[in-house]
Amino acid sequence: MAFSLAEQGVIFIVGAGLCCFLFYLTLRAFYRITLHPLASYPGPTLWSISDLPSAYQTFQGTLPFKISSLHAKYGPVVRIGPNNLTYIVEEAWTDIYARKVELRKDPSQFVIVGEEKVSGLLTAPDEEAHSRMRRNLAHGFSEKALRGQEYIIRGYVDLLMQRLHENCGKGTVDIAKWLNFASFDIIGDLTFGESFNCLETSNMHKPREMLMKKQFWVQLIFDNLKSISLLGLMKKFPPLDKILLSLLPQNAMGKQQEHLALTEAKMMRRLKSQESRLDFLSEVQNQINKPSGMSKAELLPTVNLLIVAGSETTANLLSATSYFILTNPSCLSNLQAEVRNAFKTEEEINIVSVNSLSYMLAILNEVLRLYPPSPTSFNRLTPLGGCQIAGKFVPGNTSVAVNQWAANHSATNFVRADEFIPERWMGADEFAVDNRRAVQPFSVGRRGCIGRNLAYAEMRLILARLVWNFDVELAEESRDWMKNPRVFLVYEKRPLLVHLKPVIRG
Structure with missing residues (x-):
């Protein structure tokens, strides 16, 4: 079939363009492997050439587990992208997250639809703004505040126990669902001064703004986190990111906006409330819109963070704790003996008395190691002039992170790293060489988790009450609960x- 001269010209131009593009990709790949400032760092060749392999693993929800296998093969620091390094050594925690001058967050990691016009606590770019916001919130997370909030927490734990007793003898119980109900109700009350009524109604609460919608708010939180994670992939491929974002279904992009609107409505009701109570926003309410306080614009993304961090992570951790102790009979027996011998009555179990349960603390620490609530890496960018990380100079503008799952499961950090052994946290000789400081589930530095004390208090109280009230046995259909988990910032929900x-x- 003959082509006209014009057609031949078009074919030639297209072919030449394609050849030039392929030549460019080849040269770029060659540069990234041999001449790039990170070329000396170990890692799989394809990952060094392109962000596509890590993007694929993120899309599958398997990136932390793949990173763990790469560290096992290549060592304590691995190049997992053209401009990305991941670490599993203790020193990297301080060098990346607790420097005197902070490393800024990698803006390409996550996408928030309708980017925040004003940053909240999590995304505050400068240290001064972050410190001001944290000072305002710190009052609600202090030891004094925790003691004052105990009656709120205990009320929901009481209701949780009541609901579980009501479901005894009715077949299997999805304990993960009930733990999620409890954590969601607690964090809602401590943040907004009103419950989501999950435990009260024994269902996922539908806020007034959502009565005509099928989507429950708790599920919306996970969908929101998943969309942030997946949309973040697109920022790695400019200029295609803008095209791909414009092609996304409105339903996918609307999840973040919908969640933010619901959060704002509850936040405004709390700020208008005249009730005197010691919760997360009591001090913030007194200082709202003052120079030393927080603005409403700053508070909205901040309370959004509190709801997510205070519900999903605690519920996931308690669910994992239930699984691990139920699949390790000796650990369950030891925990039952500790709890049931420590108290004469259930009324004695409170957020102070549970601090005496040393074996329970060892269990929780071991679960935090094996099943960190946020197994995703949180990336930082090195300064333009570069800096030292884990004893080696890293060039400027490199995205660096410690991956918790990989660090916590590394045989270089822990003996029998993949086994659930609470005794490693109790001074057993076999585990004397364990590098326990490599485990930092609440991160480190000025941006470490503000709710650490609350999380431990809530987990200890719920677990102690659960063990005091019930003999629990894992159903056969959940024996593989830990098999092939998926992660989108947090773990995908499973019954x-x-x-x-x-x-x-007696």
Whole structure:
């Protein structure tokens, strides 16, 4: 078939363009492998050439687990992208997240639809703004505040126990669902001064603004996190990112906007409330819009963070704790003996008395190691002039992070790293060489988790009350609960089915 001269010209131009593009990709790949400032760092060749392999793993929800296998093969620091390094050594925690002059967050990691016009606590770019916001919130997370909030927390734990007793003898119980109900109600009350009524109604709460919608708010939180994670992939491929974002279904992009609107409505009701109570926003309310306080624009993304961090992470951690102790009978037996011998009555169990349960703390620390609530890396960018990380100079504008899952599961940091052994946190000789400081589930530095004390208090109280009230057995259909988990900032929700039997006391 003959082509006209014009057609031949078009074919030639297209072919030449394609050849030039392929030549450019080849030269870029050659540069990234041999001449790039990170060329000396170990890692798989394809990952050094392109961000596509890590993007694929993120899309599959398997990136932390793949990074762990790469560290096992290549060592304590691995190049997982043309401009990305990941670490598993203790020193990297301080060098990346707790420097005297902070490393700025990598803006290409996540996408927030309708980018925040004003930054909240999590995304505040400068240290002064972050410190001011944290000072305002710190009052609500202090030890004094925690003691004052105990009656709120205990009220929901009481209701959780009541609901679990009501479901005894009715077949299997999804303990993960009930733990999510409890954590969501607690964080809602401590943040907004009103419950989501998950435990009260035994269902995922539908806020007034959502009565005509099928989407529940708790599920919306996970969908929101998932969309932030997946949309973040597109920023790695400019200028295609803008094209791809414009092609996304409105439903996908609307999840973040919908969640933000619901959060704002609750926040405004709390700020207008005249009730005197010690919660997360009590001090913030007194200083709102003052120079030393927070603006409403800053508060909105901040309370959005509090709801997510205070519900999903605690519920996931308690669910994982339930799974690990139920699949390790000796650990369960030891925990039952500790809790049931420590108290004469259930009323004695409170946020102070549970601090005496040393074996329980070891269990929680081991679960935090094996199943960190946020197994995703949180990337920082090195300064333009570069800096030292883990004893080696890293060029400027490099994205660096410690991956918690990889660090916590590394055989270089822990003996029998993949096994659930609470005794490693109790001074057992076999684990004397464990590098326990490599485990930092709440991060480190000025931006470490503000809710650490609350998280430990809530987890200890719920776990102690659960062990005091029930003999629990894992249902056969949940034996593989830990098999092939998926992560989109947090773990994808899975039912954890158990059999509950009330403890009978003489």
